[in-house]
Amino acid sequence: MADIRGQDSDILPKIHKEIDKVVSSSQFILGENVEKFEKAFARYIGTKYAVGVNSGTDALTLSLQALGIGPGSEVLVTPFTMFASVECVVRVGATPVFVDINPDTFNIDPLLIPGKITDKTKAIIPVHLFGQCADMRNIMEIARRNDLKVVEDACQAHGAENYGHKAGSMGDTGCFSFFPTKNLGAYGDGGMITTNNPDSYELLKMLRVHGAQEKYNHKYVGMNSRLDAIQAAILMVKLKYLDKWNDKRRSNALLYDELLTGIATTPHAEGYNKHVYHQYTILIENRDTVMEYLKGKGVSTAVYYPKPLHQQEWCKKSNYAKSSMLVSELYSERVLSLPIHPSVTEEQIKYICGEIKDVLCRV
Numbered sequence: 224m225a226d227i228r229g230q231d232s233d234i235l236p237k238i239h240k241e242i243d244k245v246v247s248s249s250q251f252i253l254g255e256n257v258e259k260f261e262k263a264f265a266r267y268i269g270t271k272y273a274v275g276v277n278s279g280t281d282a283l284t285l286s287l288q289a290l291g292i293g294p295g296s297e298v299l300v301t302p303f304t305m306f307a308s309v310e311c312v313v314r315v316g317a318t319p320v321f322v323d324i325n326p327d328t329f330n331i332d333p334l335l336i337p338g339k340i341t342d343k344t345k346a347i348i349p350v351h352l353f354g355q356c357a358d359m360r361n362i363m364e365i366a367r368r369n370d371l372k373v374v375e376d377a378c379q380a381h382g383a384e385n386y387g388h389k390a391g392s393m394g395d396t397g398c399f400s401f402f403p404t405k406n407l408g409a410y411g412d413g414g415m416i417t418t419n420n421p422d423s424y425e426l427l428k429m430l431r432v433h434g435a436q437e438k439y440n441h442k443y444v445g446m447n448s449r450l451d452a453i454q455a456a457i458l459m460v461k462l463k464y465l466d467k468w469n470d471k472r473r474s475n476a477l478l479y480d481e482l483l484t485g486i487a488t489t490p491h492a493e494g495y496n497k498h499v500y501h502q503y504t505i506l507i508e509n510r511d512t513v514m515e516y517l518k519g520k521g522v523s524t525a526v527y528y529p530k531p532l533h534q535q536e537w538c539k540k541s542n543y544a545k546s547s548m549l550v551s552e553l554y555s556e557r558v559l560s561l562p563i564h565p566s567v568t569e570e571q572i573k574y575i576c577g578e579i580k581d582v583l584c585r586v
């Protein structure tokens with residue numbers, strides 16, 4: 224499903240050189256390399272500021288804390304996402320309120336948002352799932368009318384665009400993960416928060432270092448969540464290739480679209496979006512049989528996500544499990560993600576689609 228060695232093979236000498244430089248400098252946490260990468264990343268996304276943190280999960284959690292979301296607040300989020308999109312809400316003591324996804328885009332359905340807003344609603348977390356932006360125009364309009372904060376979960380959407388605006392540049396903050404298999408991945412954990420708000424920027428820089436304004440002078444209770452200099456140096460090299468890699472993902476997706484027409488429900492990209500295909504996810508009946516068959520033919524596939532979050536063990540005691548999230552529930556049984564990373568070849572895609580066609584004739 225991912226081929227990091229294949230993708231990075233041409234630039235490995237550059238990366239090794241940058242790692243060596245960091246090792247000689249002995250500046251391992253934050254410092255010059257992190258500041259350089261923060262500036263470059265903010266410029267790429269189109270925001271004034273960026274704050275390097277330890278992971279996408281921390282980016283989400285720190286964003287909520289910086290925006291004053293805590294006990295008593297309700298936060299709207301879909302149940303069809305990675306657990307971290309909801310975990311961050313619980314971490315800051317707020318309450319997640321689930322909104323089902325739009326059946327075409329896998330993203331939060333803006334039409335369902337107004338019905339979930341109460342006096343306690345303080346924020347929306349639109350997740351740009353699989354590399355396609357949520358419907359940000361409508362979401363920002365709803366947020367404006369109801370005085371809600373918007374924290375973009377852009378952990379799967381580095382370089383994705385909505386009406387020409389990059390994911391992570393539209394909400395109050397944008398949250399990114401540099402987990403190795405993301406479209407822009409480090410060689411370990413890493414994350415980033417983007418924002419245009421100078422107050423949020425200053426606050427986030429304190430929160431990631433134990434809430435300290437300067438060393439041993441703690442203004443807030445924060446956490447230890449900093450981007451490593453080695454990861455920043457690696458990411459600085461890789462950022463230059465992100466657009467090229469995303470273009471390759473997009474041309475891979477076009478080929479899949481073409482070869483799977485009439486065979487499976489292929490992902491839908493809204494015309495106003497630039498989709499960067501973190502995942503290429505089809506909908507298919509008898510999914511588990513198909514998956515097993517493909518595995519026997521040497522094709523690895525994956526299911527994102529097999530169990531919607533309102534049905535997870537952690538919320539058993541609450542009433543979440545009873546809420547009906549029909550699209551999320553149905554899709555968790557039907558989604559199948561196919562290899563889409565930049566080093567998948569045309570030959571491989573043809574082979575994979577041929578095998579899918581074969582197995583669907585049998586089941």
Ligand SMILES: *Cc1c(COP(=O)(O)O)cnc(C)c1O
Nearest residue numbers: 278279280305307378379400402
């Ligand atoms: C990967 C991911 C995260 C969490 O990022 P980490 O860096 O692994 O903490 C959050 N949300 C979504 C949608 C993700 O895909």
